Amino acid sequence: MGGRKQNIVDLLITKEFLMNIGGKYAVELVKICEKKKKAITDDEIEKKLPLKITEVRTILNRLHYRGIATYQKTRNNKTGWYSYTWQISTARIAALLLEKQLEEIQRAETKMEFETNYAFFTCKTKCNNFPFEIAAEYQFKCPGCGNSLEATDNQKTLKDMRKKIVFMKNEMDELTKHC
Template sequence: MTTEKNTERRILVPAKKTRENPILKEILLRVSGTHGYEVANALIDQELTDEELAKKTGIRLNLVRRILYDLYENRIVNYRRVRDENTGWYIYYWHLEPERAISLYHTNQKLFLKKLEERLEHEKNTMFFSCKNSCPKVPFDEAAENDFKCPKCGKKLEYFDNSEIIAALERQIEALKQNLAGN
């Protein structure tokens, strides 16, 4: 954020490159939905005020502002603040920062990958038990402490085969690694 006297608009991002980026589209839709995607698309090749965005997109001004704040919190947009010489009020010129958004996406994907790998290790290194009532599975230590009776319903606990969970985690990890390597 900067405060400037200059109200000249700046073109910040090549529009064609940004509109075609599927990662950016996914981020925008997740963070702010369809309306947020429309607002961000309006910002692709120019800086606009919230009022200008509302006119351009046909979305109510208060919703545009809420979307901008959500996008700002997620570092997808930023603004330039300019003081109006006549009124003394600040005018905020919003612009899209796709590189930051994509960088944040990759960081989050790496964190998600790490959590999946930790979960996979836990699943591989732990023997689980469950009852027939679909209560949550429990690790061996907890099952032994409860004399192999379910802590929720009291039914007998039996060995739980988690090989399908392990296989699903391995597939998900591999797909995520390929996705990260391709971007």
């Protein structure tokens, strides 16, 4: 443990992120490239995945679009054909994730601030949850069930939000080690 850093590809946040960009084989593909430790051709990747070469290229192109995969084009002098070798930038993955994480933390903090500063009103059956102004418009009577609307106790919500923010900040600390 201690200062030993995990491979960024093994972090859950990274896996979700890569899957969102490149589909369900994106994580495996990135791992294959990482393991090779130098540039790898799409043919080599294809041999290690249950995918067609066109599918491998599609994933690579999606990763390239986000700057995660980079390629080098080399010409074979005998055949005159071009081949492409690919590399993955884990620093780029970390940078993109940090950017995304920062936005999410800010969003969560704004939401928490809102939750702290504004009272919400709920009926007994919890079919509705309104801010003060709306609850007042309904004269504190739920339009759904007719029960009275009472101020919501949001302590648990706030506690959960606080926990989530701490969790995301810890993930961020983990990510900064990879930049």
